[in-house]
Amino acid sequence: MNEKVILVGVETESNFRYFESSMDELRGLTKTAEGEIVFILKQKRPQIDRQTILGKGKLEELKQLVIAHEANLVIFNHELSPRQGQVLAEILEVKVLDRVQLILDIFALRARSKEGKLQVELAQLEYLLPRLAGQGNQLSRLGGGIGTRGPGETKLETDRRHIRNKITQIKRELKEVAAHRLRARKQRQDKNIFQLGLIGYTNAGKSTILNILTSAQTYEQDQLFATLDPLTKKWRMPEGFEVTVTDTVGFIQDLPTQLVDAFESTLEESKEVDMLLHVVDAHAQDRLQHEQTVAQLMQQLAIVDIPILTVYNKSDLIGEEPFVPTLFPNVCISAKSNKGKEDLIRAIKQQLMEQFEPYVTTINATDAKQLYEIKRQTLVTSMEFDELKQVYLISGFAPAYHQLVRIQIDEEDLD
Structure with a gap:
């Protein structure tokens, strides 16, 4: 049975430009985490309250909404400090999560490979370590559900030293996995195999494109973070030229620092490719924001000087207004159609001819x-x-x- 969730967001002078799109994204994240949204509470303030995010009156209203809707989880569209999380949980008397914990929970839900699971656990433990005070009772009282996947209750209730030791152990294991990945990547480079990488905002259609090119049969759904573990598949172009195509985890606005750090070895795949396909949801209302987020994260991860072809996907969902691209070179397609596949291959071929x-x-x-x-x-x-x-x-x-x-x-x- 899905948990009943109330979403909370505060529009301030610093976030008003992308507040609504951020709340829409929070709604999508909650659904992906299998939560049932029973109410969305918004407030406008010059800035968030340092103690409780919301103002006094709005916080009281939230408490009444929790009772009226029998909600058992409140998710804030802000990163909560350990103290804020503790105060809010005590006042509301239900489990309280922030946007970061929700994203971490989805990653725990999506991880399939050993590396993916280790990276999720590392990110969760590092985020939750300073928040352990008071967590034990709260988790014991509330049981499982959203926000408790991954490390789980028992690990969170152990002492800090044990968690620090666990973090050290996971980092050691991840180094070994990263070394293995590096060897596999070097083998591909030594064989002079041309490597294509897929990057882009989450849910832009990267896995769909991987599937139509390589028949990889990867998990593709209209969900945020449908792909978590990187997957490399061989693709033979119609002319016979063989390349590899690597799908990676989707980027997202305000991606938690812990995730950028923890998933750096996964995103290392993108640094070593010969050409990137930047997949953009052409139909997304906040397309420009998505493009900007990906550009910023690429800078952060030092993914530079790699030729990029922008693939504007989901063109079938665009209305009658003419589509105006902002990134070049580009191709506008619907990955679900045969024509889209043909146009994409033609555009890739054109880019290869310009590079070669x-x-x-x-x-x-x-x-x-x-x-x-x-x-x-x-x-x-x-x-x-x-x-x-x-x-x-x-x-x-x-x-x-x-x-x-x-x-x-x-x-x-x-x-």
């Missing part, structure tokens, strides 16, 4: 293996058979590291 070096070469008709390798390792645009010489005349584009490009450069130097 052109080449022309000949291959003997009897050398089937070399012919296969050239199709696999480069983007072939033309292949003609010369019957007189019994050779294939091939032209196309190849990454700068490919031997065909290096041979051509050497020949040009000799000339």
Whole structure:
């Protein structure tokens, strides 16, 4: 049975521009965490109350709403200090969470791999460590539900030293997993495999795009944080060129610092790719805010100097007004349609041709293996058979590291 939840947000002079979109996002997060929203309480103030977020009268109103709706959880659209959380829980006499804890809870719900679970547990423990005072009784009284997934009650009720030891242990295990991931990534680089990475705001459609390109059958839902663990799949383009495509966790406005730190090894995948596909929900009301959030987090994670193709997805949901893109180069598609898939592949191919070096070469008709390798390792645009010489005349584009490009450069130097 879903928990009955009241959402609370305060519009202030510092957040009024994106307050409504942030509250909409909180609603989506709560539904993703399987909570039943029974009321949404909003207040306008110059700034939040330092002790209780809400003003005195509004706090009393909230207490009455909790009783009237039989709510057993209140979620604030603000990061609560340990003291604020404790005071509010005592006044309201129900479980109180903030936006950060809600996001952490969803991550706990979504984690599938060992690394994902470890990263969630690390983020939750680091966030909850300073908030342990008074948590024990509250958790014992209220039992499970939203906000208690992941580490769970028993871990939270143990002493600080045990939790610090657990944090150290998790960090050690994560280092080992990260080292394994690094070795796998290096193997792909050593084999000269071109790597594409998917990034973007949560629920923009990254997993859908991974699925239409690679038939990966990953979990795709109209939910926030449907993907948590990075997934790398091989994709062979129609011309035969093989690349890998990596899906990563979605970004979100006000992403908790703990999550940026904890998931840095997951997002490391995005740093090492040769090209990024930045997936944007073209239909989203706050599209510009989403684009800005992704740009800021990329700066924060030092994901720079990587060519980016912006993929405006969900074009089928855009109304009759003409769509005006803000990021370039771009392609506007609906990933659910065949035409969308064709347009996306065409745009990726165009970007690859702009990044790669052109080449022309000949291959003997009897050398089937070399012919296969050239199709696999480069983007072939033309292949003609010369019957007189019994050779294939091939032209196309190849990454700068490919031997065909290096041979051509050497020949040009000799000339």
